[in-house]
Every structure is written in structure tokens, then in C-alpha cells.
Amino acid sequence: MDRNSTGLVFVLPALIVLAMLIAYPVAYTGLLSVTDRQGAFVGLTNFKAVLSARATPQAFWNTIWFVGGSIVFQVILGTATAILLNQNFIGRGIVRSITLIPWVVPGIVAATTWAWMFHTEFGIINYMMTGSGIIPEPIGWLTNGNTVMPVLIAINVWKLFPFVAIMVLAGLQSIPNDLYEAARVDGANFWQEVRFIMIPQVRSVIVAVTLLLVIWGLNSITIIYAITRGGPANRTLITPIQIFRLAFESTQFNQAAALSVIFFAVALVIVIIYIRALASTPGEAK
Amino acid sequence: MSDASTLKRTGLPLPITIIGAVIVVLICLFPFMWMGVSSIKTLPELYTVPPIWWPETPTLGNYYKVLFESNIPRYFLNSVIISVGSTFLALILAIFASYGFARFDFRGKPLLQSFVLIGQLLPTAAIIVPLFITLRVLGLVNTYWGLILVYMIITLPLSVWMLTSYFKAIPVELEEAAIIDGSSRLGILFRITLPLSTPGIVAVIVYAFVTTWNEFVFALCFATDSSVKTLPIGLAEFSTEFNTDWGAVMAASVVMTLPIAMLFFSMQRLFVGGLTAGATKG
Numbered sequence: 001m002d003r004n005s006t007g008l009v010f011v012l013p014a015l016i017v018l019a020m021l022i023a024y025p026v027a028y029t030g031l032l033s034v035t036d037r038q039g040a041f042v043g044l045t046n047f048k049a050v051l052s053a054r055a056t057p058q059a060f061w062n063t064i065w066f067v068g069g070s071i072v073f074q075v076i077l078g079t080a081t082a083i084l085l086n087q088n089f090i091g092r093g094i095v096r097s098i099t100l101i102p103w104v105v106p107g108i109v110a111a112t113t114w115a116w117m118f119h120t121e122f123g124i125i126n127y128m129m130t131g132s133g134i135i136p137e138p139i140g141w142l143t144n145g146n147t148v149m150p151v152l153i154a155i156n157v158w159k160l161f162p163f164v165a166i167m168v169l170a171g172l173q174s175i176p177n178d179l180y181e182a183a184r185v186d187g188a189n190f191w192q193e194v195r196f197i198m199i200p201q202v203r204s205v206i207v208a209v210t211l212l213l214v215i216w217g218l219n220s221i222t223i224i225y226a227i228t229r230g231g232p233a234n235r236t237l238i239t240p241i242q243i244f245r246l247a248f249e250s251t252q253f254n255q256a257a258a259l260s261v262i263f264f265a266v267a268l269v270i271v272i273i274y275i276r277a278l279a280s281t282p283g284e285a286k
Numbered sequence: 287m288s289d290a291s292t293l294k295r296t297g298l299p300l301p302i303t304i305i306g307a308v309i310v311v312l313i314c315l316f317p318f319m320w321m322g323v324s325s326i327k328t329l330p331e332l333y334t335v336p337p338i339w340w341p342e343t344p345t346l347g348n349y350y351k352v353l354f355e356s357n358i359p360r361y362f363l364n365s366v367i368i369s370v371g372s373t374f375l376a377l378i379l380a381i382f383a384s385y386g387f388a389r390f391d392f393r394g395k396p397l398l399q400s401f402v403l404i405g406q407l408l409p410t411a412a413i414i415v416p417l418f419i420t421l422r423v424l425g426l427v428n429t430y431w432g433l434i435l436v437y438m439i440i441t442l443p444l445s446v447w448m449l450t451s452y453f454k455a456i457p458v459e460l461e462e463a464a465i466i467d468g469s470s471r472l473g474i475l476f477r478i479t480l481p482l483s484t485p486g487i488v489a490v491i492v493y494a495f496v497t498t499w500n501e502f503v504f505a506l507c508f509a510t511d512s513s514v515k516t517l518p519i520g521l522a523e524f525s526t527e528f529n530t531d532w533g534a535v536m537a538a539s540v541v542m543t544l545p546i547a548m549l550f551f552s553m554q555r556l557f558v559g560g561l562t563a564g565a566t567k568g
């Protein structure tokens with residue numbers, strides 16, 4: 001059997017579909033980014049226009065802040081939840097399923113429900129927080145430039161920490177019992193088991209999940225777009241939304257394409273650095 | 287095979303576990319409780335300060351509005367067709383591609399694998415304009431097939447990635463034995479590899495269905511006609527920038543969430559219980 005061609009035949013259908021839907025649009029985006037509306041070649045004009053726009057650096061930092069902030073809490077809360085759900089207790093199965101609900105529900109549902117809960121006048125969150133004395137008076141969570149980004153990060157964390165939890169839990173479940181037994185013979189307590197057995201054993205899962213979270217974070221539009229559309233005063237404008245608005249609200253397709261090229265390049269560099277850093281760390285479980 | 291007596295662990299103290307579980311459940315469920323309560327409130331009860339926990343006169347008026355005076359039922363049908371179609375297509379393509387990646391060595395494999403992963407990396411907003419042009423050339427704008435195909439971009443890469451690792455986890459010796467017995471590659475794939483990867487297949491199905499059911503941005507751009515619009519767009523239509531009918535929005539949210547929650551709970555045993563167990567532990 002010619003292993004070379006057989007493998008390729010299996011892989012080919014998926015590759016053709018992806019090439020049609022990805023390679024072609026990517027190439028077309030590249031073309032759009034160096035032409036004007038009439039299709040004439042204009043060199044780097046679009047790139048200059050986009051880079052000199054005041055919103056661009058702001059959106060860039062907002063994106064870093066949003067993605068980075070989300071991931072830190074998603075991983076910490078997700079891992080903690082996974083360890084909790086790996087314990088033996090009555091009703092564990094139900095709690096496991098319930099934990100997954102935020103991840104399963106549509107982003108737009110999460111966005112509208114949280115927007116309603118964070119409503120300045122009629123929202124339940126202001127009511128609970130003023131009622132219990134945590135804040136003296138209602139806060140305009142989604143209209144105040146200082147609170148809106150942390151709130152959106154919190155909503156995003158709520159939405160995706162279950163995914164981390166389920167993946168890490170799966171990793172925890174595949175740890176052989178011998179390891180725990182050996183540790184117990186040595187008199188290890190729970191926290192030592194967490195530190196020296198669980199975390200090292202699920203490290204590769206966490207690494208893979210984090211990469212996914214980075215990618216999803218860089219792609220996330222729904223929650224922010226549905227709640228604030230990037231406002232107030234561009235405080236929650238992230239680059240994907242800036243691209244979307246350039247293309248469909250200002251109909252600057254060529255500038256949007258130029259920004260897409262820059263964004264894609266930066267995203268690619270981040271991911272490559274991440275993968276390289278992983279490849280060089282020793283002790284990677286295979 | 288697992289022996290119950292060896293499963294006892296030192297573990298967290300039970301009270302801490304219980305408290306932690308209660309907190310997790312509250313955090314995860316509270317927004318849905320509030321969504322449900324809000325959906326049966328009348329307008330004056332929605333807009334009161336302070337908010338009331340339980341409506342004095344629960345009403346189904348919001349649901350009536352959503353189910354009989356809006357396009358939501360039609361969008362619901364559209365969502366079902368598009369999600370089922372794209373999940374099925376992604377699963378078939380992913381099974382073959384993953385098997386090829388997991389079991390064969392061929393020239394350019396690392397490159398092709400990273401190409402698949404890069405698909406997941408693309409900023410969706412970045413390719414909407416060229417995608418729109420592509421779909422228009424193919425005559426697929428505002429059709430079911432258009433969205434079904436486009437959703438391959440978001441479901442296929444991760445599905446291939448997940449299934450490849452599942453297939454790799456299955457001992458190659460099982461397949462070698464079958465090859466010696468004269469099975470074809472396809473026979474091995476469908477009779478040995480797939481049955482052993484059931485949790486992986488279920489994970490892919492659930493992932494692909496949930497992702498497409500929930501997708502917002504592509505649907506917003508490629509399905510502008512009410513004959514193909516999906517539920518997320520319908521929900522967004524309820525809340526315009528200046529005037530949001532929160533009661534109807536919450537009722538529509540419930541309608542949109544219920545089926546996916548039910549699907550998920552029915553699959554949950556397979557999905558959660560055996561996410562990695564099946565092939566590796568046996």
C-alpha cells in the first residue's frame with residue numbers, strides 16, 4: 001500500500017473545502033488591502049490610513065486587555081472548578097452538567113441577559129450591590145468608561161470558564177490511580193496532590209486549551225458587539241469590531257482589509273511565539 | 287475496569303466541596319433564573335425600582351408575542367436546518383481528515399495540519415467581505431447552503447484537531463491486527479477506530495452543533511432575508527439600540543436556550559463521562 005497517497009486522499013476533501021473558504025478569501029483580502037475602491041493598485045496607502053487612525057492603537061490595547069484578562073481568569077477559575085468537580089460528592093453529575101450551561105448557551109443570549117442584569121436603573125446587579133452596601137449608589141456599568149471593560153471581561157469569563165473546566169476535568173479523570181496511591185503511601189495531603197500530581201498531569205491540557213482561548217478571544221465579537229458595539233467612546237472597541245465597523249458601517253472595505261492583514265500578522269506572531277515557547281519547555285507529556 | 291475500593295481519595299473536606307459546588311451552580315444558573323423570571327413579568331413589573339424577585343401577576347404575554355407575533359418560529363426552523371446540516375458535513379469531513387492525519391505520514395503533513403489550524407485563527411471579521419463576494423459568485427447568499435458551507439470554517443478545524451488526538455490515542459496495534467486479517471483502511475476506520483472513539487465523535491457533534499446554533503457574525507452578514515435568518519439574529523432584532531422590549535427579549539432567549547440545553551443534557555453522559563475514557567482506559 002502506498003501510504004503517501006492514501007493519507008492524502010483521506011485528508012483531501014476537508015482541505016479542499018477549507019481552501020475554498022479560507023485560502024481564497026485570505027488572498028482576496030490581501031488584494032483588497034493594496035487597492036482602492038476602483039481596484040487600482042495604491043501601495044501602502046490603506047495601511048497608512050488605518051495606522052494613523054486614532055482608534056487603531058486604542059483598539060489594539062483594548063484587544064490585548066480583553067483577551068489577556070479573560071484568559072487569566074478563565075484558566076484559573078476553570079482549573080479550580082475542574083478540581084472541585086473531580087471530588088466525590090452527591091449530585092456531582094448534575095453539578096457537572098450545570099457548570100457547562102454558560103458555555104453551551106448562545107453568546108447573544110448571554111450578552112442580552114447580562115446586559116439586562118447590568119442595566120443601570122432596573123438591573124438586578126445594581127439592586128443587589130446597593131442593597132447589601134457594596135456600592136453606595138447604582139453604577140452605570142455599561143456606560144461608564146472605567147467599568148465597562150471589566151464587566152465585559154467578567155461576562156466573557158463566565159461564558160468560557162466551563163470549557164476550561166470540562167477539558168481539565170477530562171485530563172484529571174485520565175490520571176492513573178497508581179499516582180494517587182503512591183502519593184498517599186508517602187502521606188501526601190490534598191493540596192500536595194493538586195500541586196504535584198494534578199497540575200503537572202493536566203499541564204498539556206491547559207496549554208492546549210489556552211491556545212484555543214487565545215484564538216477564540218481574538219475572534220470574539222458577539223458579546224462586545226451585542227452589548228456595547230465598542231462604546232462608550234471606543235472604550236470596548238477591540239480590533240475585530242473595528243474591522244467589522246470599517247467594512248460595514250463606514251464601507252471602507254480596503255482599509256478594513258489592510259487592518260485585517262495587520263491583525264492577522266500580529267495574531268500569527270503571538271501564536272507562533274506561544275507554540276515555540278511550548279516546544280522549548282521540557283517535560284511535555286505526549 | 288475500575289475497582290471502587292481503590293477510588294477513595296484524600297480529597298477536599300466535604301463541606302468545602304459542597305460550598306464550592308453551590309457557588310459554582312449559583313454563578314452558572316443565576317442569569318438563567320433571572321432570564322426566566324423576567325420573561326414572565328409584565329411591562330410595569332419589569333420596569334420597577336427596586337426590581338421584584340417574583341412577579342405578582344405572572345404572564346405568558348411575552349411568549350405569546352415571541353411565538354405568534356414575530357418571526358422567531360421561522361428562524362427556529364432555519365437554525366435547526368443549518369445547524370444539523372453543517373454539523374453532519376463537518377463530522378464526515380473531519381472523520382476522514384483526522385484519520386489521515388492520525389495514521390499516515392505523507393509529504394507536507396505538518397504544513398497541512400497547520401493550515402487547518404490557521405483556519406481557526408482567522409479573524410472572522412477579516413474575511414467577511416471576500417467571503418460574501420465568494421458566496422455571491424456561487425449564488426449562495428441567503429441560502430441554507432451558504433451558511434452551512436461557511437460554518438465549516440469555524441467547526442471543521444477544531445473538529446479535525448479533536449478527532450486526530452482521539453484517533454492517535456487508539457493503540458495502533460489494534461489496526462495492525464486488522465490489516466493482517468485483510469481489512470481495508472475504510473473497514474478499519476468504520477469498524478474499529480470509530481466505535482472506539484464514540485466519546486470523541488459525540489464531543490465533535492455537540493461542539494459543532496452548539497457552535498453553529500450560536501453563531502452570530504456570519505449569520506448577520508450572509509443571511510439577511512427572513513427566509514434564512516437564524517435565531518441569534520432574531521434575538522438581536524428584538525433589541526434595537528433605543529427601544530428594547532426586555533420581556534420579549536428574555537422570552538426569546540428562553541426559547542432559544544431550551545433546545546440546546548436539552549440536547550446537551552441528553553448527550554451529557556457520553557460527553558462528560560467519557561471525554562477521554564473510552565479508548566485509552568478501555
